[in-house]
Amino acid sequence: MLIAVLTLTVIALIAGLGLAFAARKLPSNNSELVERVNDLLPQTQCAQCGYPGCRPYAAAIVEDGAAINLCPPGGNDTVRRLADLLGRSESPPLATGPAAPAVAVIDESLCIGCTYCRAACPVDAIVGAHQLMHTVIEQECTGCELCVAPCPVDCITMRAS
């Protein structure tokens, strides 16, 4: 009886120690996977998913098991592609509805040149200087809407593109 217990304990100890050693010596490296998930996201950096940008959301998906259906600019297509990449059999519908593609437009007659919107734009799509006219470069605007709130004269609207 004693021998049986001892034998099992010894085997278990050896196995456990070996595994602890292996875990220490072979840490996991998620950065490549985060990169691949980030490549599938639309890069609007709008924070509508609840994370402060596309790469943080990608990291959350890989490391924290965040849901894959939180990105409105990506639409259902992005959810499906993420599900394909990560081997999920179901691709849930978007948590909020899909966002129609839009660009920001500054009403030049109201703009006071305060540069708040320029600082807010994550892709530097607004040109302008202090006390000079600002305008949105339509080709670079991703429609993230982060410039609409900071404007003190409410001169920015979203126009469907």
Add this chain to the structure above:
Amino acid sequence: MPSPAATYDLGKLHGGLRLDARKSASTGLPIQSPPLPEQLILPIEQHVGEPAQPLVGIGEHVLRGQLLAESPGTLGAPVHASSSGKVVAIEPWPVAGRRGDPAPCIVIECDGEDRAVESADNPAPWAETPPDDVLRKILQGGIVGLGGAVFPTAQKLMQATAGELEYLILNGAECEPYISCDDMLMREHARDIVSGAQILLHALELDCAYIVVESDKPDAIGQLAAAMTDAADERLVLKQVPTIYPSGGEDQLVQLVTDREVPSGGLPTDVGCLVQNVGTAAAIHDWLRRGEPLISRITTITGDGIATPMNVRARIGTPVAALAQFAGGYTDSARHLVIGGPMTGKSVSTDRVPLVKATNCILVLSDLPQPGPELPCIRCGECAAVCPVQLQPQQLFWYACADNERQLRSHGLTDCIECGCCDLVCPSHIPLTYEFRMAKARIREQEAEKARAERARRRFEARNERLQREQREREAELTRQKERAKQAGPDAIAEIMKRKQQDDGD
């Protein structure tokens, strides 16, 4: 009777179909010359690449051969006036390229005199012009691929000279049913084609050209052989290929003539070959030898909806209605108008569309072939047997329905030449070519989206870098100021503090 100067050592073409040619109706008469139309409608985009920008204004009087529009970017071709007259409008007009929808066009009202623009002082004969200059001259002539792809010829030649070229191949195959314009060109203007081939060989600095004709054109072969004998140029070789559709496709022709397979996603230049239509070669001859830019082309008008099917040499910009009139008018059973051939042409809704550089055939039919209702795929495999690119249309169809982009790519969807062979043999009448076109459009859209996302990501990362750099510079500046203040000594610091209190007081 063995064909004169023809050779039979060919590569293998996979698949393809033997189709009913239906060319005899339009090859009975020699090439006709219709009278000048009242109006010429010249679209500014008759080629692959950026549309040309008009250089003339409304009300301006132009001469035949005058430059009307120039392409601004790297890929494009100029547009020349096909006859003399007055520019009456630059406005949208229905065009065949958009199936009858409007595109911007320059409209000229012809004055009937057909006066030509005065050519510059006698240019040096092309044989003495350096090859680069010849290529530049071809660019100015508005020459584009006349086989139907209308890729700007000069740019195609320039891109080709960047690599290793071995053979020039002149495409006289004309494999699509009904179309016979190249056949008639080879019969009546074989010498122009041979001359064009020599100019191309000089411009590309090559020493071997194959002129390829299908075996159902014995007259053309005879004429070309005679012209080649007269030219006595050993660099030119005449080859005959079996009459199979689509042996006239660029990649298929390269495989047949040189037994080299163009790699997936690649071009014939990757295997050392360059393909040009015989019409393009003749157009190069016209421009370099006679000073006439691309202002006319031979077109087949045929079909059971036309009273007298024929081939015509018409000015670019002639309305199709005028040509149909010249060909005896429509018959009572005429229902559908197709610009191009029955396999790859586009059906248009109006005959007001003009003849453009791409128009190799005007087909008027009494009824379009009705394939029957679409049934489920029975996996018979006939489509794979006839595909000239050796794809598997059956699998592509399933993956297109499932919208599986990864599998579509790995099965070679982008190599599909949209020839239509699989459609013809499918016993369930599935519109395969249409599905593939849709799938290709979806893939292109996804790629465009991806490119946009990539650009946004790079801008975002650049912005982050900029903010970090500005932060670092601010901190460095602050440290420097602190250092300076410390070195200056306690008196200086007291000074600064006093000044600050004064400022606060104000």
Add this chain to the structure above:
Amino acid sequence: MTELLVILVATVLVNNFVLMRFLGLCPFMGVSRNLEAATGMSLATAFVLTLSSATAYLLHVYVLVPLELEYLRTITFILVIAASVQFTEIMVRRLSPLLDQVLGIYIPLIATNCAVLGVALLNVQQSTGFVQSVFYGLGAAGGFALVLIMFAAIRERLDAADIPAPFRGSAIALITAGMMSLAFMGFAGMARP
């Protein structure tokens, strides 16, 4: 040499663990929707199978039998298998985080794969030498991999095909597995393991 070859053929084709003995059906059905996942899974299972069957055999012959503790066979083998699986998970996470994400819970579930425990116990039952045991494990792993990859390839095509609604998903997959099993019956009698 011939004996080892016979063992291989017998375990891969004739007495295939999945299709003839119906062991290890959980990953067979669960991981076979995607060819890359299936390949990864079969490699992981192969690794675990070979490692654990070798270790289990050694433990049995050199520890359990001398100490007259054969009755502890099952629990010891499970201990060994669990340790191997944990080690495999560490390796997979290190070498390919994507595979780890894709396979998800199925890697730890290799520990409960009856094929793995089955191989270990059968080895001991047949009381052959060490090399034969290793080859037995390799053959079992090879057979499992072969069938899993074939099944995944078929399922990828099934996904895109026009299956009638009542049959979609698991139903057609099980029917396909049954047909594969029927096909493999053709190997019966080729070799006695």
